[in-house]
Amino acid sequence: MRLSRRTLLAAGLTAPLAACSTPQRRGAGGPVEITFWSALRGSQQVVDAFNSSQNRIRVVFQQIPSGGQGGYAKLSNAARAGNAPDIATIEYPQVPGYAIDGVARDITDLVTDRVKQKLLPQALKLTTFDNRVFSVPLDIEPMVLHYRADLFQANGFEIPATWDEFADLARAVKNRFPDKKLTLFPTDGGTQFACFAWQAGGQWFDTSGGKWRVSLADGPTQKVAAYWQKLIDEDVVFRNAGDSKQHDAQIGQDRVLTRLSGAWDAGAQMRARPGQKGKWRIAPMPVWDDQVVGTHGGSTFAITKDSWEPEAAMEFIEWQTTHPDALTARLKSGTSSQYPVAPGLVAAGAKAFPGEYYGGQDIYRLFEQEANKVRDGWVWGPRMTATLKVMQDGFAKAGAGEGTLIDAVRTAQSGTMPDLKALGLSTEEGAR
């Protein structure tokens, strides 16, 4: 037992370190070499396009696992060992954590006005803390309603525009089909739930008072939790992990009619289930009263503290986030449907995205319309991975009938506060 524990720890520690020991080199007279880590699909194509577009900077790309699958652990370990890549890909919720840990460097001075003008301000706000910019957003992903147009049409279901209509439809689906459900409440979907709260006007974290004010269970979040709890209690939604074989089967066997996820998921769906070509369409996320939405997913690029060439790194980041060729290269890989933070790229995106899967629907125009509805003012917290993990542990229990969703949210809050306090941050507890 003791030996195996140690082996496990050692394996967890050394594997990422061994894998990332590529030394950083300055090209002697030749091009500047910078390293870039990402789990995003199509990144290799983007890097190739950049490398062939000029000869001053050479980007060395390494595909790493996605954050939850070990990508973030790899980055943290590399940063601790002092050999993080020049550029790391960090999703929005994790940006403040890496900024506080000093892994993502303060790049306020490197982000010129020229770059800023090309990016949606509401996205840049999510990576700016204390008036300092810590990463440059690549895509902003409003949550949308992916739905089975064929099943909707065959049964005369209307696309729900509001959450009330959505709940009624969920009941109608259950009445019509004993084995089908309108949607899934993903018990591993902390980020989906955050998006629901975001849309409803929740403010889990607030830094405006110079301290971290944490109120996960605020009024809007309670409303959202009660809404989904009711659907769970009525047994009109599935309640299992979204990232699971079980859910794959639910989608593959036509047992789930809609999916609530970010715009990027359109590409993931195409890749995962080519057989359902032509059956899916995309509609706006249902709303409460105001025409606003939240985001689900999306990535940013940070320059790490270990970078020797921050200017060159910034040049590649700027190209990658704002140049049409970058987006074209990524979308041509056929596995991505990211919605760019640079509005100037939308036309290029719409052109490059292969539209047959969605029956020719102009999904980029829909994404554009939805991206403009993203509610302003959301702030992610300093230890978002852990906060969401505790919440998801509670969701899984609630899905199994023990406890409720709002209990899970409250546990997440009480499991987050000690963490922030031990980090030495100024904190304050809001509603709970």
Add this chain to the structure above:
Amino acid sequence: MKSKLACAVLMAPFFLLLVTVFLIPTGTAIWLSFFAADQPGLGFGPESTVFVGLRSYVAVLSDPTFLNGLLTVVLYCLLYIPLMVVGALTLALLLDSGVAKLRSWMQMGLYLPHAVPGIIAALIWLYLYTPGLSPIIDLFAKADIQINFLGINTVLPSIVNIALWSNLGYNMVIFYAALQAVPREVLEASVVDGAGPVKQALRIKTPLVRGAIVTVGIFTLIWALQLFTEPVLLSQSTPMISARFSPSMYIYDAAFTRNNYGLAAAASVILLAFTVALSFGVTRWTNRKAA
């Protein structure tokens, strides 16, 4: 002079290991738990290492997820330790009484699981517990019995089962060795006095191997408080095991998911203190009873 040198040479490996794998890490953990790289306010400024006193300890002890983990491990001990001690002792008494045939085969069969590394054992059981993979669950299903080994109330007993399977044989061997040392004339005297085999086992043999029982009890307690491998592996198959299921898992999560080394260090020191206090308490308690 010569004997002193020999003494030093022979003791050196022990002290070297004690210092490198126990004292230095423990000292580092204690240091880490009292100092932190702090940034004031929102935390985006430059860092400076400062003495933070008991801040990390207060944070750990006010964290319901840590206290839940502690409660889980206490429950685990209450379930596991009695089962283990009674089970191993019963098997050893049976072997010693001569009731069991093929004694050495029995011994080997029972001991063999202990030779399987904990992580492999957990993998084997993970396979047997996972719905859709497990032949056992299929078998029960054929008899119309729905069983979920990884459900909210069954997951702890499932972990106890793995630990029992791994360690029962080992502890049985310790008890058996102790029973071998019981003087035969005492046993003969008890037979003459009219004690049957059951009475002999309970009233004569068991009190005479008391020392072994206490030793096994304390070792099992220390081992059980560090519960880690089995739940970590099982957590891949069930959401009922959270990332902070046991104190050891909490420490791992604090250090490697939350990058909060002060918190992890404080939790480690608390777990160490808890373990030392409990072992000390058990030793004192049993010694008093013996006196």
